[in-house]
Amino acid sequence: MKSILITGASSGIGRATALEFLNEGWRVGLLARRKDRLSEIADAHENATSLPCDVTDPDAMQRAFGQFIDTAGRLDALFNNAGTFGPSAPIDEVSLDEFDRVVNVNLRGMFIAARLAFAQMRGQSPQGGRIINNGSLSAHVPRPGSICYTTTKHAITGMTRTLSLDGRPYDIACGQIDIGNATSEMVSDLKAAQPEMQVMDTRHAARSVLHMAQLPLDANVQFMTVMATKMPYIGRG
Numbered sequence: 001m002k003s004i005l006i007t008g009a010s011s012g013i014g015r016a017t018a019l020e021f022l023n024e025g026w027r028v029g030l031l032a033r034r035k036d037r038l039s040e041i042a043d044a045h046e047n048a049t050s051l052p053c054d055v056t057d058p059d060a061m062q063r064a065f066g067q068f069i070d071t072a073g074r075l076d077a078l079f080n081n082a083g084t085f086g087p088s089a090p091i092d093e094v095s096l097d098e099f100d101r102v103v104n105v106n107l108r109g110m111f112i113a114a115r116l117a118f119a120q121m122r123g124q125s126p127q128g129g130r131i132i133n134n135g136s137l138s139a140h141v142p143r144p145g146s147i148c149y150t151t152t153k154h155a156i157t158g159m160t161r162t163l164s165l166d167g168r169p170y171d172i173a174c175g176q177i178d179i180g181n182a183t184s185e186m187v188s189d190l191k192a193a194q195p196e197m198q199v200m201d202t203r204h205a206a207r208s209v210l211h212m213a214q215l216p217l218d219a220n221v222q223f224m225t226v227m228a229t230k231m232p233y234i235g236r237g
Contacts, residue, residue: 180227
């Protein structure tokens with residue numbers, strides 16, 4: 001049975017992705033802060049492991065990874081998904097504390113998860129695995145008033161590229177999925193302010209992650225964009 005750890009698995013894209021992998025027979029480690037939501041999924045699926053944890057806490061993350069490896073035996077994939085949007089405002093209205101909070105989750109948290117996954121995949125036998133980072137259309141084309149989120153997502157693209165290079169000697173593939181307006185709590189908040197926003201079912205994003213993860217390690221989706229067809233991303237929409 002193949003295994004995957006998913007961060008931010010309690011809601012939105014993370015939860016939808018976890019359910020897709022569980023339905024395909026993968027062993028899934030559910031990692032997020034909200035224990036009750038993780039337990040709800042784990043109680044319904046014997047191949048799910050609830051791992052309540054804050055992605056910004058390196059010691060707690062190491063324990064969670066260790067617990068999952070003890071159960072699964074190895075780690076075939078990481079969906080590095082946990083993130084937060086942060087304040088929607090021009091830069092001079094964003095406090096340093098707000099900026100630090102977004103960086104801590106979106107960049108430091110994803111670094112911690114990738115570091116732990118890379119070490120496990122490099123050291124296990126047979127060696128190798130796949131890291132899939134959740135980027136964003138904001139890694140290419142930002143929304144107005146998204147300085148914190150956009151800055152971190154550009155950084156994630158750099159992380160993806162570097163992991164792709166550094167992972168080659170160890171059969172560790174790394175790719176990035178850039179998702180545009182999939183239904184989630186984060187997008188629902190944005191849509192409340194912008195009712196005209198075009199959205200798609202979160203399951204389309206989840207199935208795209210599954211496709212990336214199911215490839216053999218000698219093939220890799222380096223970057224994938226999946227989005228609501230009519231959202232204003234290409235040209236003027």
